[in-house]
Amino acid sequence: MHQILSDFFDFFKLTAFDQLTWQMLVMWGVAILLLYLAVRKGFEPLLLVPIAFGALLANLPTHGVITREFQANGMLDSAILYVDTQTVPSAAVETPAPATPPGESAPVRSRIDRIEGGLYDFIAQGIKLELFPPLIFLGVGALTDFGPLIANPRTLLLGAAAQAGVLITFIGANLLGFTSRQAASIGIIGGADGPTAIFTATKLAPELLGAIAVAAYTYMALVPLIQPPIMRLLTSEKERRIRMKSLRTVSRTEKLFFAILVTVVCVLLVPDASALIAMLMLGNFLRECGVTERLLKSAQNEIINVVTIFLGTSVGLTMAGESFLRPQTLMIIGLGVVAFGAGTAGGVLMAKLMNLFSRGNPLNPLIGSAGVSAVPMAARVSHVEGQRADSSNYLLMHAMGPNVAGVIGTAVIAGYYISTLGR
Amino acid sequence: MHALLLPLAVSLPDNPNLWDNLRFQTTGILVVFFALGSLALVVALSGRLFVALEKRQAAAKAVPSPDLRAAPPGEGVPPEISAVIAAAVAVALAGRPFAVRRVHLVQASEQLRAWSVEGRRQIYASHKVR
Secondary structure: OHHHHHHHHHHHOOOOHHHOOHHHHHHHHHHHHHHHHHHOOOOOHHHHHHHHHHHHHHOOOOOOOOOOOOOOOOOOOOOOOEEEEEEOOHHHOOOOOOOOOOOOOOOOOEEEEEEEOOHHHHHOHHHHOOOHHHHHHHHHHHHOOOHHHHHOHHHHHHHHHOOHHHHHHHHHHHHOOOOHHHHHHHHHHHHOOHHHHHHHHHHHOHHHHHHHHHHHHHHHHOHHHHHHHHHHHHOOHHHHOOOOOOOOOOOHHHHHHHHHHHHHHHHHHOHHHHHHHHHHHHHHHHHHHOOOHHHHHHHHHHHHHHHHHHHHHHHHOOOOHHHHOOHHHHHHHHHHHHHHHHHHHHHHHHHHHHHHHOOOOOOOHHHHHHHHOOOOHHHHHHHHHHHHHOOOOOOHHHHHHHHHHHHHHHHHHHHHHHHHHOO | OHHHHOOOOOOOOOOOOHHHHHHHHHHHHHHHHHHHHHHHHHHHHHHHHHHHHHHHHHHHOOOOOOOOOOOOOOOOOOHHHHHHHHHHHHHHOOOOOOOOOOOOOOOOOOHHHHHHHHHHHHHHHOOOOO
């Protein structure tokens, strides 16, 4: 009996209870809050659920899920590791090699380049190697109809103006003490484009990836709450009632030409955004060409769904309590609101400015706010606000123009930041 | 590839002053406007070209739409379809006198048109005809 009890208590030495920290417990609360927002409130559930679950896993002493990191004392814990090594010349090693005693062979000096861990060590390579965001863009392109944008190309300028939120937030983050690379990653939240925010943060500030992704996706879900007050503040009742001319029908050939054009122009201008732009337009080409139905269905469904699960959980796994529970995270969440608000204002004010030069064919300024991407949520907000002023005014398809232009605009500004700050 | 190795005039230190930051952001917004503005210009010009080409092709293929008055018995819209259309109009006009003068087919294959058709349907469904 004594032996059984002893074995029983010995077993508890193998459990992970003693590895819990207060940060982990707080992060359980954060994960549950995110799950609540996603499940009960419907805030971007497709992404927040995997992110929140990943955050929960990141704050449990898991084995075989993520890469084992070195502990503070420089030791590794007891996970089984597969170690890739590369033999390097002694000169490349910082510490000098000890003299070899006569008669003994020279020791092999190795540098550990990579320590492989469990399941998510491999899956998270999709973020580290910047594979997931472009793959998500493949699906986004396959799901997006650029017809309204092609029919009314001046709405591209609204998508450009809405990037004001990115720039203003960049400056604000810099003033709050973030480095330029971190500030650029935080600013991209204002683009309201999750994959681009993750892509930029991975390149420029991987240490902030979790907080940036959570802020980006949470605020995208809050677009219907954040945007309307700003839209109403900046427009008059008369402006909100403006009816726009019907959009012409765009031919398939024109849509195919557009996909090629955007790819060539954007890649030439900002090669650092090539992966995003190229995959977005490849997905759109598959959609419009009409002869790749099987590939289109995969891009629209299986690929984007599988990658979304992996992307979300990988991002969540970066939210370890030690790195997430810092004042910086609160600042990022605060700056996210500024970013969305300024982007909304930029688009609306640009539409009003354009109306000064096109009185015969005015834009309803409410569609300017859709330039912050968040497809199609922001376009829906423009439509609903327009209907509040005039219930028979249908702005949805007009707002889809700046909405998809915002996706391109955010990719361009991300490419600008990566090319100037990323090396 | 060689361009990546050139020293960049547009860059920013980790902790820039406000003036440098404003200059950097101004360049950024100019890049975005240049990219999207040039796209808008090319799309607008090519759009005109595509529309002109389509008009020319449509004119070449123009087929007169079926006209109820002109259609001899047994051709054009079948009588049972005419009856259904007339019944739908009678319901929509709530018993007011009317005459169906012409019926022509609307191509609803394009998604844009589907949106406008849905919008029109909602408008019509939202109130009674006087």
